[in-house]
Amino acid sequence: MMFPYYLQGDDEVHGEFPFTLKIHHLETHIPAHVHHFIEYTYAFKGRGTELINGVSKELVPGTLTFLFPHQVHEIKIEPGEELYLYVGAIGLKAFFGGDTLFDLHRLLQGAESDPNTTYRLDDETAAEILTLLEQMHVEIQEGHPWSRVMFVAKLIQVFVLFDRYRQSHLEPSPSQHREVQSMRGMREIISYVYHHFKEDITLETLAKKFNYSVSYISASFKQLAGENYYAVLEQIRIAHACNLLISTNLKITDIAYEAGFKSYSTFVRVFQSRMHMSPTAYRKNKGIALDL
Template sequence: MTKHPKYFQNFENSGSSFPFHIRTSHLTETVAAHRHDFLEFSYVKEGFGTELINGKPYKLQPGTLTFLLPFQYHQIVPSPDSPLLVYHTGMEMSLFSGASAKGEGFEELLLSGDNGLPPCVRFTDRKKETVDRIVDELLIEQQADQPWKFVLMRAKLHELLVLFDRKRRDDLQEIKHDGAAITPKDDIWAVAEYLHAHFRENISFSDLAHHFHYNESHLSVTFKKQIGENVSDFLQNLRIRLACSLLATSDMKIIDIAEEVGFRSFSTFARTFKQKKGVPPTAFRKVIGQAYDRNDLD
């Protein structure tokens, strides 16, 4: 029987008025391969090791910042001689959604896949000091009970994302300038990334298979074997995740949200949403959306 990597759908504070949590971990043993139904930053403060992301190894050392999208599996292997001290964050896409985030480009960055950009970077010298300060302040703010707490934490998260994206773009340019070969992606991970980038479109399974030169039955079996869920469930989870963000952070009509996230039938959207979240979208917006409005300035 095939053993799939673990799939985590929740984290501490998920579904809250500010769906973000940061913690530190001392890692002395391998963290088994898994993926999340949320976004994650991890930052290495001390130690060395290797992180496998979609099967590709990346070196971990002080100053390494990794940003993982929901379709990316990862496994962490600490060095036996130098265990890792890592800051882990879990966060929902709603922190980077809404009209202001769309104008700032965050939604496009998060929903467009990696476009060949690396999932991790390493900061050194003064830039490392800056990132050290940001993650330390995020942890302090989370533990404190101060006015404007979430506004300040959101601003620090945005700063962290900007620094990360700038650095990986600079790193990619250096690789291209040096003439180094860029390793092609495994086809199935390319399929998952394509779905992540295009899930709001009307994607048929036959068109997907044709696009990646797969026989339909082979794609179905291989995707389920490597990803742990079928294409339809993977696609629905992406759409429902964005719908939750829009319900919580916008005043869009629910029927418009259904269309925005890729459902062609409102009844299918409503049925799928209730199956995935346990409540209808109207109830979700009433409970979660009001919490966001009440606590946005806490």
């Protein structure tokens, strides 16, 4: 089985200010990948197609997309086409509260529970959000006094505008509402796993803690992430190990245990299988994964 590769994100995502915002100009296919942070993108010029867990979504100007760590995604650009995107990243600590000014997870919990994570905004909302992203990009690039505070304040505005749009335009049908309600508990479980992945958390552990059956949690992980629970847990641990390999001088043996693996040999085997290179080679190449 071939696994998507991992985009580790910029060092800032894992630092004291866990936010980035950049402009990407895409002219070729971006292969399937996952990452250990929250990503949001806004298309403002051109055209492309994004596949999220196998579901195709059109990217045209005014399209806002949220990508959570359990979602495998890729972008296809047709020959002769191009796509311009604002691409922002939020570290998991900031997203789930942490020490930031606002609990972004609480603000976006509706979107996170929504089966659809790609939204074609109306013209008015799209224009407002584009203006804010342009201002945020200036703040993060030029580093004026209070730039970080301004950046986060404008980011919250973006998400508030989006959630108002979502709630007023995307009212779920009764069947969708039932699906959202049933999945909400799974989002809490996924959040717990991302916070406690270093621990020995089995399906039985999660079932007892959250009062669901083992079979329900197992099937829901497969539905949400496209892989079984233990494969997702491996993904999270390997992503964390990748971050440590390229951003610290820790010994690889120490990284194995820091990432939640019980033995060094298991870590090396899983890393090689998923990244198609050894941890040593990954560190030497500064995180550049082999083409899959």
